Amino acid sequence: MTTESFGTRLRRAMDTRGPLCVGIDPHASLLADWGLTDDIAGLERFTHTVVEALADRVAVLKPQSAFFERFGSRGLAVLERAVADARAAGALVLMDAKRGDIGSTMAAYAATYLDPASPLFSDAVTVSPYLGYGSLRPALDLARESGAGVFVLALTSNPEGAEVQHAVRADGRSVAATVLDHLRAENAGAAPMGSFGAVVGATLGDSLGAAGADLAINGPLLAPGIGAQGATAADLPKVFGAAVRDVVPNVSRGVLRHGPDVAALRESADRFASEIRDAVAG
Known part of the structure; x- marks a missing residue:
């Protein structure tokens, strides 16, 4: 349990380490690019290397839980260690789990990532609101209680997202x-x-206006x-405008390909981090 909110800790980390989040995405092709086997040994080597290299310098590390879950309980053990080691080195850990459900199931997801007693307790977690925003209440309440954060999918960069996210409600709001x-x-x-954030794609550009966002x-x-998806640090002020100082740009393959x-x-x-800091300051 922390006495400081996630928002307070994130702002401090961004100001001191630079506003950068690096993904930990051990998918099969990246393991191969590193010369590693697509098995638990390769997963462990990859994850340990990323944490060792970056946890003492970046503001946020974002493990993608699916790439660990595919190896079963041994993969989750690697993930548990990565979370603990990254936090011990000073990085904030954002678990990219994109969970979304109702009732007791949503409460169980919340307990997995936002209860300090859980071995997978993270500084924040990604969630999906598309069973209705109110379905997220167990996660939002537990995050507030435990000093953690929640990032809610709002305007994602995948082209399929617009059919739901840009849909207009009866009140005229998207x-x-x-x-x-x-x-x-x-x-x-x-x-x-x-402490409650949104996921908004840096590649969306002018299409943000279509959503009335x-x-x-x-x-x-x-x-x-x-990075790999095509957006650059220089795009951030244009895309996010006055909110650019609150942006946590996520780079995964752009960094990980160097391992x-x-x-x-x-x-x-x-x-x-330097390019993003300069773009935001400018």
Whole structure:
């Protein structure tokens, strides 16, 4: 249990380490690129190397839980160790699990990632609101109680997302805009920043306007798409406008492709962090 909110810890980490989140995505092709086998030994080597290289310098590390779950209980053991080691080295851990359900099932997901007694307790977790924003209440309440954070899918970069996220409700508001409204209410009065964030793709550009999206939610905006997906640090002010200081750009393949060389991983992460810091400050 922490006495500080996730928003407070995230703002400090972004200000001191730079506003960068690096994914830990041990998918089969990346393991092969590193010369590793697609098995538990390769998973363990990959994950340990990323944590060793980056946990003492980046603000946020984001393990993608699916790539660990595919190896069963042994994969989850690797994930548990990665979470503990990364947090011990000073990185905030955002578990990319994208969980979403109702009732007791949502409460169980919340307990898995947001209860300090859980071996997978993380600083924050990604969730999906598309069973209705209210279905997320167990996660939102437990995060507030435990000093953790929640990132809610709002405007994702995959092209399929628009059919749901840009859909217009009877009140004339898009689904995405409604999700952002809810998050703004969760973060009301929080300083220096709320703990309840949105996932908004850095590659979306002008299409954000089509969703009627006001990104000023007094909370963090996780922005995938920098690097391999085509967005650059220079795009951030144009995409996020006045909310750019609250953006946590996510880079995965753009950094991870430099492994397994630890020095090269560090150099890549440092370069992205510097470019993002300059773009936000400018």
